[in-house]
Amino acid sequence: MKNKISAIIEKSVNFCAEQKLLGAMNLPYIEVDVPANTDHGDYASNIALILASGAKQNPRKIAQIIQENMADPENIIARTQIAGPGFLNFFIKDNIWQQTLQVIEEQKENFGRSSLGNGKKVQVEFVSANPTGPLHIGHARGAVVGDVITNLLTTVGYAVDKEYYINDAGNQMNNLGKSVLLRYRELLGEKIEFPETCYRGNYIKDIAANVISKEGNIYLAADEGKTISYLTGIAGQSILKEIQDDLRDFGVTFDHYFSEKELYINNGVANLLESLRKKNFVYSDGETLWFKTTDFGDEKDRVVIRKNGEPTYFAADISYHQNKFSRGYEMIIDIWGADHHGYMPRLWAGIQSLGYDKEALKIILVQLVNLLRDGVPVAMSTRSGEFVTLREVLDEVGKDAARYNFLMRRSDSHLDFDLEIAKKQSNENPVFYVQYAHARICSILRMSQQEHGIALPVYKDINPALLNEPEEMTLIKFMSRYPEVIEGAAKSLEPHRITFYLNELASVFHSFYNKNKVISDNRELTVARLFLIKAISIVLGNALKILGVNAPDKM
């Protein structure tokens, strides 16, 4: 609809230019907005204001010229007006809006889908937490954002894969094995001092106890290096399994789990660095190998091979991103905790040195979650074992409420998550407001069939012109904008726009519901309204599906 309006304007402006009705100018991008105030029409354009500044003419006069030369071949415009400093306002005919209902009926669960992405291959990498402990509340936000961005991009026609990078080659994993060994010894009677670098959560004890019950005390005497590497493997696998289970129950699944170790197969990392050295992006100072990230705007160069000969995380990460591109992805999206933001220039330097466009790697920073209990900050540390796990949040608040909660804010805004409030307010959580709207509609549809014997109508059997109450027109117009909302959210990678849309759609529906009866003695009107609310339930359902939130039939 928006596109039709801008096409009409463009045609008129071009015509006026040819006829020399307007002064010399070049045609700017034609902006069409939905005004905040409905008195200003269904759509409004500031085109005359834009042209006026270049042409040094009165904007209202320009608007008038454009208005007088407008053609409306499809006959969709009821009237236009010139308002304020020179806005051109458009009022669309009711029957045009009402046709949206037919589109929704035809497309059903596909309403809102588009081919914007053109099948382009995209990869979204997120969570990627080291398997050194269970996921905590801080990981949950990034998990939902990544998951929903994937759904969004899929909805608008991209071919999207979700990937989890398992960071299992560094010394943090080694510390994990060491921690298990220490607990193992402790459980077998030794007195143990735990170093700072070790993990102390109870899950470590569980793993150690499990090893004892299966294999006994044979590792007390065994070679320590081998034992640690063995225990690292055991612990890593068991923790990763737990992470996958937690994510699954949170509604998040992945297409690939990519192990950092794969990068080192066939000297992959070393070969990459060698090729970069030939291209002069890497230099040695005798002891360490440096990457010239300053060539790409970073504040200083970065180490890729340490004094001890080990490659850094950064070195592996360049290799990882090269691997991603080599798999044919045209766009790569990384979702990080905001505490990693300082790392961005480095990685961009890395992919540019490989010849890829900086724009091809989009990095979304998700601000950290500030965890509170009754207003008091809760200390969070994987190492000390003091944290609230994703599992606990799921048990306390539930999947739907937790997901919706994280999706209600822009990713880059800080988020306070108070456990007590989250629990207390779970009944007043906006997610229920939206779900309730869906359940209410389902209930009415059930009632109409079971109690009144009215079958679900099809579009050709209703008279859409009867749906002319203000609330009904608002609902229809609002639903017809759904595809634009999805497209906007996908383009800007901002899932929160959908939750705001949903809240508003639910709100308009609840108002309508309280003011008007769907099922009444007027059969013709009843049928039309049943069709209307069915359409609403489709839109609610489609949007909730993108969010990964359930749309219940009853509550």
Place this chain on the structure above:
RNA sequence: GCGCCUGUAGCUCAGCUGGAUAGAGCAACGGACUUCUAAUCCGUUGGCCGAGAGUUCGAAUCCCUCCAGGCGCACCA
């Protein structure tokens, strides 16, 4: 010290990339269940958009300078 994010109603946050009178939810107050689900609806109160200058027809939005909070600034990941 340098960099990134944030600052909008008492609280939590939107504000469609520069538009018309800045909006929701919660909280507070007053109303609506003999009715398709009251987990709902209707109404009232509440604002110097952190501060100051600038850009133009027009600024919460863009530029600059401050102030405040968060997070980074490793041969950790």
